[in-house]
Amino acid sequence: MNHDLEVAVSAVRRALLLQLGLLVLSALFLDFGETLRICCCWSLAFWVGATMVLVRRHSNPTRIDLVYVRWGLLILPFVAIPALVTVWLLNGTI
Numbered sequence: 178m179n180h181d182l183e184v185a186v187s188a189v190r191r192a193l194l195l196q197l198g199l200l201v202l203s204a205l206f207l208d209f210g211e212t213l214r215i216c217c218c219w220s221l222a223f224w225v226g227a228t229m230v231l232v233r234r235h236s237n238p239t240r241i242d243l244v245y246v247r248w249g250l251l252i253l254p255f256v257a258i259p260a261l262v263t264v265w266l267l268n269g270t271i
Contacts, residue, residue, distance in 0.1 A: 185238050188246040195250050219257035223250050
């Protein structure tokens with residue numbers, strides 16, 4: 178296995194562990210599952226983006242690509258939570 182592929186696999190493994198921890202943590206909130214629902218939505222958005230990045234540059238990911246895959250799950254909530262809450266308020270879901 179070449180070095181770039183090993184680094185990409187390591188980044189994906191770290192993101193999966195981070196996501197598992199965030200999902201468990203968000204499931205512990207006593208807010209009737211709203212936090213868990215938001216976490217699941219932003220996780221889905223993250224993995225769609227990460228898959229696009231890794232498929233597009235599978236043989237030679239850049240440093241920025243790997244930073245996004247490793248830590249993007251922590252950055253995305255600052256965009257996803259306000260957007261999802263706004264959409265859900267407009268739809269009357271919450």
